[in-house]
Every structure is written in structure tokens, then in C-alpha cells.
Amino acid sequence: MKFDSLIIGGGVAGLSCAIRCAEAGLKTAVIAAGQSALHFSSGSIDILSHLPDGQPVSDPFAAFEALKQQSPEHPYSKLGEDAARKAIAWYQGTMEKRGVYLTAQEDGSNHFRITPMGTFRSTWLSQQTVHQFPQNELAAGLSKIALVTIDGFRDFQPQLAADNLAKLPQFKDVEIITAAVELPNFENMQRNPCEFRSIDISRVLRDETKLHAFAKGLIQKVGKADLVVLPSIFGNGDGAATIKLLEGLTGFKICEIPTMPPSLLGIRLEEAMKSHFQMLGGLILSGDEVLRGDIEDGKLTRIYTRHHHDMPLTADHFLIATGSFFSRGMAAERHQVQEPVFGLDMATPANRDDWYQDEFFAKQSHQFMKMGVRCNEQLQPSIANQTISNLYCAGALLAHYDPVYEGCGSGVAISTGHYVAEQIIAKQQRHQTLENEQQERTFA
Numbered sequence: 001m002k003f004d005s006l007i008i009g010g011g012v013a014g015l016s017c018a019i020r021c022a023e024a025g026l027k028t029a030v031i032a033a034g035q036s037a038l039h040f041s042s043g044s045i046d047i048l049s050h051l052p053d054g055q056p057v058s059d060p061f062a063a064f065e066a067l068k069q070q071s072p073e074h075p076y077s078k079l080g081e082d083a084a085r086k087a088i089a090w091y092q093g094t095m096e097k098r099g100v101y102l103t104a105q106e107d108g109s110n111h112f113r114i115t116p117m118g119t120f121r122s123t124w125l126s127q128q129t130v131h132q133f134p135q136n137e138l139a140a141g142l143s144k145i146a147l148v149t150i151d152g153f154r155d156f157q158p159q160l161a162a163d164n165l166a167k168l169p170q171f172k173d174v175e176i177i178t179a180a181v182e183l184p185n186f187e188n189m190q191r192n193p194c195e196f197r198s199i200d201i202s203r204v205l206r207d208e209t210k211l212h213a214f215a216k217g218l219i220q221k222v223g224k225a226d227l228v229v230l231p232s233i234f235g236n237g238d239g240a241a242t243i244k245l246l247e248g249l250t251g252f253k254i255c256e257i258p259t260m261p262p263s264l265l266g267i268r269l270e271e272a273m274k275s276h277f278q279m280l281g282g283l284i285l286s287g288d289e290v291l292r293g294d295i296e297d298g299k300l301t302r303i304y305t306r307h308h309h310d311m312p313l314t315a316d317h318f319l320i321a322t323g324s325f326f327s328r329g330m331a332a333e334r335h336q337v338q339e340p341v342f343g344l345d346m347a348t349p350a351n352r353d354d355w356y357q358d359e360f361f362a363k364q365s366h367q368f369m370k371m372g373v374r375c376n377e378q379l380q381p382s383i384a385n386q387t388i389s390n391l392y393c394a395g396a397l398l399a400h401y402d403p404v405y406e407g408c409g410s411g412v413a414i415s416t417g418h419y420v421a422e423q424i425i426a427k428q429q430r431h432q433t434l435e436n437e438q439q440e441r442t443f444a
């Protein structure tokens with residue numbers, strides 16, 4: 001099978017590249033082995049919350065220059081501010097087409113989102129159902145907040161969150177209450193506690209009669225509140241609409257927070273991206289895994305997958321976005337870290353003792369978090385120092401950044417995926433123009 005572009009990895013990096021390629025009319029396929037990191041994510045898009053030296057960042061794009069000074073090899077330093085801004089704006093617009101509204105603060109600064117532990121994490125874009133706590137005034141407009149769970153649901157403990165929240169000086173004048181609301185049909189679900197997960201609850205609440213009963217229970221337990229915080233228990237596709245309905249029924253302002261995996265807020269992004277890609281004519285080979293490829297004269301010619309090992313896939317351009325250790329995009333042995341599909345050149349500290357800090361909760365990033373594939377400015381990797389001209393790399397597989405410590409995971413994934421797509425599109429267009437000119441000369 002021959003494609004214009006083949007994307008290895010179905011996370012946010014791979015899908016961003018795939019959608020952009022498909023939009024430009026390229027015949028594109030994605031091979032996705034398993035679940036992406038989005039199934040574990042908050043569904044908010046972090047752009048940059050800390051510089052590598054630990055300094056907190058207020059306005060992420062304005063900090064790109066300082067980031068470049070500290071980390072010239074950082075993926076953002078290779079892309080530059082304009083390309084990253086363009087990619088994130090494109091992503092917002094694309095998700096909006098699928099009914100997922102991602103917004104930032106009007107002044108371009110980071111905001112805080114509340115975590116299931118009742119702590120706060122800095123991020124840049126959040127879905128419309130996530131309350132944005134302003135950086136400089138966390139509890140602005142809040143005099144009473146209710147943290148509510150479903151009776152018997154184990155993946156969110158409101159009391160724990162409330163205790164942590166109450167410790168914050170900004171919340172000293174805010175009344176914090178907790179409640180557990182019974183879910184209609186709970187007795188039937190309780191027969192199998194393993195099935196009482198966020199995704200199972202979302203199926204129950206899709207039924208409008210049950211949603212009405214739940215709304216009634218919510219009003220009874222909460223009374224009045226400026227903000228009602230609920231675990232993310234509303235469906236992937238229609239979750240935001242269900243919350244709007246619940247807000248209408250109760251009169252509350254509702255804020256979703258991610259639960260233990262599966263995280264419906266993250267899955268909502270993935271489902272939206274996949275359906276958009278397929279709507280554009282893209283092909284997704286789910287559950288298949290790329291095992292190896294043939295490199296000839298500095299070019300990747302074909303790849304072999306677990307399901308199609310006797311029928312290689314070919315393309316003009318390839319992207320590898322197989323994620324970090326978490327998604328098996330990288331494999332660690334005692335003394336070396338490898339990219340398992342092609343054996344790409346890695347950026348790894350030579351001395352193993354430098355891989356990590358002595359203390360787990362260190363003030364600096366652990367070096368293993370910054371390990372990854374070494375690339376040139378165009379995000380092209382190499383094997384034994386020879387660049388592969390039609391292969392690119394994006395997302396968590398890239399070296400030289402720490403998505404957790406620097407708070408830039410999805411931002412890097414989207415912007416590098418988009419950056420690669422733009423290069424592929426430009427190359428494809430140049431190729432097409434040359435072919436047309438050649439044809440004209442032949443017929444002249």
C-alpha cells in the first residue's frame with residue numbers, strides 16, 4: 001500500500017500531523033499500536049509552565065526567548081515562537097470544528113486547573129467545562145465551592161481534595177463543602193465494582209431521565225455554590241453538551257476534573273481528532289504496530305507492521321511519533337536507551353549516574369525525562385549520524401525537554417506534529433510542481 005504520508009503513532013503528535021496532512025489533500029494513514037498518553041491526561045493543553053531552571057512562566061509564548069537561552073536544543077527553540085503559535089491556533093480551530101472548545105486567558109497568560117488532589121497545575125488551554133483559576137487571584141469570584149462525587153465511585157475522593165484546598169491561603173475565606181450524590185441505577189452497577197468507572201457512569205448519565213434524577217440529588221446535597229466541581233464522568237463525544245444540560249437543570253456552574261485513568265477529558269480530545277482525521281479521508285490502522293523499516297540511500301522506503309509483515313507499507317514521507325517510555329516509543333536497558341523501531345540516534349547522557357537526580361522529588365528535572373531521539377532543526381532523525389531525509393520525529397519521542405517538569409507536553413506534541421506536516425506539505429507541493437513542469441516539457 002502506497003501513501004503520501006505515513007504516521008507511526010496515534011497520540012496527539014501523530015494525529016496533529018496526520019490531520020494537517022489530510023487537510024492539505026495528502027493520502028495519509030496512521031498506525032497506532034495502543035492507547036496514547038491522552039487516556040491519562042487532564043485534557044488541558046500545557047504550553048510552558050516552567051523554564052528548565054525551575055523559574056515559573058506566566059506567559060508561555062513570551063518566555064520562548066528565555067527558553068532558547070537556557071535550552072537551545074529544546075523542540076520549541078527549533079520551531080520558534082511563530083510556528084508554535086500558529087500550530088496551537090490551528091489546533092484550537094480544528095477542535096472547535098468537532099465541538100471541543102479550548103480556551104486560554106484573554107491576556108495570554110497561563111491559568112491554573114484544579115487536580116483531583118485539590119492542588120493546582122499551570123496550563124494554557126482548557127476545555128469549556130474546566131474552570132480556569134486565574135494565576136494572580138486563584139479564588140476570584142468564589143465564596144462557596146462544592147466538591148462532589150458519585151456515591152461509591154472510587155476514582156475521586158472529594159474530602160482529600162477539600163483538605164488540600166483548605167490549606168491554601170487564597171481559599172481562607174471560601175467555604176468548601178463535599179458531597180456524594182447517588183446515581184440512579186447504582187444498585188445494578190454495584191454488583192460489579194470493576195465496572196463502576198467514569199466511562200460506565202457516563203453511559204448512565206446519557207439517559208435524560210437519569211440525568212434529571214442526578215440533577216435533583218445534586219441540588220439537594222449542594223444547596224447553593226459558586227462552583228460545583230465534579231469528576232469527569234460525562235461522555236466522550238457528548239460530554240460537554242450533557243454538562244450544559246446539567247447546568248441548565250441545576251443552575252450551578254460546573255467544573256470537570258480529570259479522574260484516575262481512563263480520563264474522559266483526554267479521551268474526548270483523542271476521539272475528536274480521530275473522527276476529524278477520518279472525516280478528511282484519513283485511514284487509521286488501530287492496534288497494529290510498526291516493527292521495522294528498510295532504509296536505502298538515506299531514505300526510509302517501506303515499513304513492516306505486526307499485522308502486515310508480508311505486505312510492507314510505503315510512502316513519500318514518514319513521521320515517527322511513538323511517544324516516550326510510557327507508550328513504548330523508547331525502551332530502556334540498564335546502560336542504554338533505544339528507539340526500538342529503527343534504532344534512531346538518541347540523546348542520552350553517557351554516564352548512567354547522570355540519568356536521574358539523587359532525590360526523587362528533586363528541584364531539577366531528572367535527565368531521563370529529557371532522553372529521546374536526536375534531531376536536526378527540521379526534526380529529522382539520523383541513524384549512525386546519517387540523516388534520513390524523508391523521516392521526521394515529533395512529540396514525546398523527541399529529546400531535550402521534560403514535558404512534566406516544564407509543563408509543555410501537549411504543546412510540544414501539537415506544535416512539532418504540525419511543524420512536520422507543514423514541511424511534508426511544502427515538499428509534496430514542490431514535487432508536484434516539478435512533475436507538472438516535466439509533463440509540460442514532454443508534451444511541448
Ligand SMILES: Cc1cc2nc3c(=O)[nH]c(=O)nc-3n(C[C@H](O)[C@H](O)[C@H](O)COP(=O)(O)OP(=O)(O)OC[C@H]3O[C@@H](n4cnc5c(N)ncnc54)[C@H](O)[C@@H]3O)c2cc1C
Nearest residue numbers: 009011012013033034037042046290323327395396409410
Ligand atoms: C500520565 C501523563 C499525563 C499527562 N498529562 C498531561 C496534561 O494534562 N497536559 C499536557 O499538556 N500534557 C500532559 N502529558 C504529556 C503529554 O500528554 C504527552 O507529552 C503527549 O500526549 C505525548 O504525545 P505523543 O503523541 O508524542 O505520544 P503518545 O501520546 O505517547 O502516543 C504515542 C502513540 O504511539 C503508539 N506507538 C508506540 N510504538 C508504536 C509502534 N511501534 N507502532 C505504532 N504505534 C506505536 C502508542 O501506542 C501511542 O498510541 C501527560 C503525560 C503523561 C504520561
